Amino acid sequence: MTARLSLAAAIMMISGATAHACDGLTARDGWMAPPPPGAPSHAGYLTLVNHGAAPQTLTGLTAPGYAGAMLHESVMEDGVMKMRHLMALEIPPGDEVVLAPHGLHLMLMGPNGPVAEGDSVSVDLSCAVGARLSVELAVRGAEFGAAAEAHSDRAHENHAHENHALENHAQDDHSHAHSGH
Amino acid sequence: MRRFAFASILSLSAALGAAAAPTHSVADGIVLDDPVALPAFALEDHAGAPFSKESLRGQWTLVMIGFTFCPDVCPFTLANLEAVRNELALRIRPDNVPQVVFLSVDPDRDRAVLKEYVGHFHPSFLGATGAREEIDSYVEATDSFYRFVDEGDSYTVHHSSAIAVIDPDGALRARLQPPLKPGPIAEFLARLQIAYRREQNG
Numbered sequence: 001m002t003a004r005l006s007l008a009a010a011i012m013m014i015s016g017a018t019a020h021a022c023d024g025l026t027a028r029d030g031w032m033a034p035p036p037p038g039a040p041s042h043a044g045y046l047t048l049v050n051h052g053a054a055p056q057t058l059t060g061l062t063a064p065g066y067a068g069a070m071l072h073e074s075v076m077e078d079g080v081m082k083m084r085h086l087m088a089l090e091i092p093p094g095d096e097v098v099l100a101p102h103g104l105h106l107m108l109m110g111p112n113g114p115v116a117e118g119d120s121v122s123v124d125l126s127c128a129v130g131a132r133l134s135v136e137l138a139v140r141g142a143e144f145g146a147a148a149e150a151h152s153d154r155a156h157e158n159h160a161h162e163n164h165a166l167e168n169h170a171q172d173d174h175s176h177a178h179s180g181h
Numbered sequence: 182m183r184r185f186a187f188a189s190i191l192s193l194s195a196a197l198g199a200a201a202a203p204t205h206s207v208a209d210g211i212v213l214d215d216p217v218a219l220p221a222f223a224l225e226d227h228a229g230a231p232f233s234k235e236s237l238r239g240q241w242t243l244v245m246i247g248f249t250f251c252p253d254v255c256p257f258t259l260a261n262l263e264a265v266r267n268e269l270a271l272r273i274r275p276d277n278v279p280q281v282v283f284l285s286v287d288p289d290r291d292r293a294v295l296k297e298y299v300g301h302f303h304p305s306f307l308g309a310t311g312a313r314e315e316i317d318s319y320v321e322a323t324d325s326f327y328r329f330v331d332e333g334d335s336y337t338v339h340h341s342s343a344i345a346v347i348d349p350d351g352a353l354r355a356r357l358q359p360p361l362k363p364g365p366i367a368e369f370l371a372r373l374q375i376a377y378r379r380e381q382n383g
Contacts, residue, residue, distance in 0.1 A: 036249070036256060036301035038294030043252035074253045079358070080326055081254050081342040085333075101257045102360050108252070109335070 022131040024052025025091060030137040033101075034117040042115060043072075044106035044123060044137045045099045050091040057128040058089040064122055067110025074102055083107075088128075106137075117141050209358040210369035212376075216352035222318045224284070227296040227308030232282075237351040241279035241374065244345040246325055248287035248338045249298050254359065259283060259302040261361040262344070266303070268367030277374055279346075284319065285310040286327045287338055323353055346370065348377055 030046040044063075050056045063069045071086040089104070091097050099105050106123060115121060121137040219234055226232040243262055247255040262281045269278050283299045285291040288310040291298070295308035310316065320327060320341075327340035346355040355373055357366055 033256060033260070034301075035252065036259075036299075037297040038249065039252060039256070039298060040250050040290065040294070041252040043256075072253070076342060079341055079343055080339050082330075082339040083251065083253070083337045102254055105253045 022056065022125075022127040022133045024054070024093075025050050025056040025127065025133060027125065027133060027135040030123075030135045032115070032121055032137045032139050034139055034141050035111075035115055037114060039111075041107060041109040042066075042111060042121075043101075044108055044121060045101065046106070046135060046137065047096055047098050048089075048091050049096040050093055053093050055093055056091045058091070058125055059087070059128055060126045061106060062124050062126070063106075063108050064124075065112050065115070066108045067112075069109065069123065070107045071104070072107035073104050076102075115139055209361065210346075210355055210366060210373075211358070212355045212373060213353065216348065216350075216354050217322065217324075218350075218352045219322050219347070220318060222311075222315050222322075224309045224311035224315050224319070227299060232307070232309045232311070234351050237347050237349075239349050241277060241349060241370075242282055242345075242347040243279045243357070244282045244284055244323070244347060246284050246286055246320065246327060246340050248285050248340070249291045249294055250287065250335075250337065254342065255283075256302075258342075258344070258359045258361065259299070259306070261359065261363060263303045263306075264363035265361055265366045265370070268363045269370055272367060272371045273374060279370070280305065280307060282307045282309050284316070286316055286320070286340060287329075288312075288316070346373065 026049050027046045028049065030044065032042060032044045035042040048056075048058070058071060060071060061069045071089055073084045073086055075082045075084055085107075086104075089097065097104070108121070108123070117139055119139040121139060123135050123137060125133040125135060127133065219237070221234050224232040226236075243265075245255075245258055245262065247258075249255070259281070266278050266281065281299075281303070283295075283306060285295060285308060291308075292310055295310060299306040299308040319325075323345045325341040325343070325345070327338055330337050330339055342359050344357040344359070344361070345353055346357060348354045354377065355369075357369075
């Protein structure tokens with residue numbers, strides 16, 4: 001991760017955008033489907049738009065209503081669904097990245113209380129050099145099924161594939177490690 | 182100890198490619214050449230009642246393997262399965278609309294929340310889980326896969342995304358691949374049921 005942050009920082013400095021790392025980065029269409037009661041984690045979605053001339057890198061997020069939060073991606077490989085923790089997500093200049101069902105999502109873990117339709121969920125996205133971008137996710141049910149259909153074909157198009165090198169790669173080590181044995 | 186409860190990805194591909202070559206594929210559904218009779222298994226449903234091979238008899242069943250710590254794909258797939266059921270209700274007799282079962286491979290974390298979790302999508306949805314050996318027995322028989330993966334101080338589960346379509350005799354007949362488009366998938370299932378009845382009437 002260090003290497004990536006340094007690279008991002010270097011890019012920022014070259015482009016002169018040292019002070020406000022999130023400059024030019026906005027989020028729109030933040031939403032979440034009403035999560036099932038008892039669900040230990042919720043998924044948030046939004047569209048990140050980089051209006052600036054330099055790439056922007058999201059390095060994580062926090063959410064006041066949750067115990068923890070991460071950038072995640074659902075990936076289908078040979079019929080197996082995997083969730084991956086992304087350490088960074090790059091939004092190229094002049095481009096946008098869509099977080100949508102069956103793909104990139106904000107993984108919000110350990111909700112402090114129930115979340116229902118009509119609620120608003122606050123998240124703070126962290127940019128590479130320490131600035132933050134606050135976003136509200138509207139909890140709404142209307143698109144629950146439809147969104148999966150609409151976004152499924154393009155969910156994997158936009159994001160920076162090189163970030164996959166930064167995933168957690170512990171999968172070969174502790175199969176069933178926490179399953180009670 | 183590492184214990185894999187699966188036929189590997191390779192053998193899954195092999196099964197789809199050879200042993201159970203699809204006879205027809207509509208939308209994201211695949212019909213198996215030969216139905217696979219499931220072995221006996223002894224799981225529990227979300228109310229603690231036995232859920233066994235006998236529970237599958239007499240109605241169509243759609244089984245999804247998953248875990249509740251899966252906020253993206255699992256809820257959307259369950260919601261889409263309910264949309265599929267609604268589409269199907271327009272096409273077939275109500276008692277042929279399949280029962281949806283969410284089989285949690287993560288009983289330690291999920292047992293306590295399974296009931297309200299599945300009930301969120303439809304009151305008729307059934308959550309099931311049980312002893313590791315029994316889960317594995319089902320998973321193996323359906324040529325599915327799951328594996329626990331460490332993620333710092335937590336863990337996630339990689340799992341087959343395909344939905345098993347089980348006929349009223351308790352045999353695996355087809356698979357559905359998410360994301361599910363309710364209309365085409367309902368059409369696929371309606372045709373599958375017609376083919377099944379023709380076969381029964383011989």
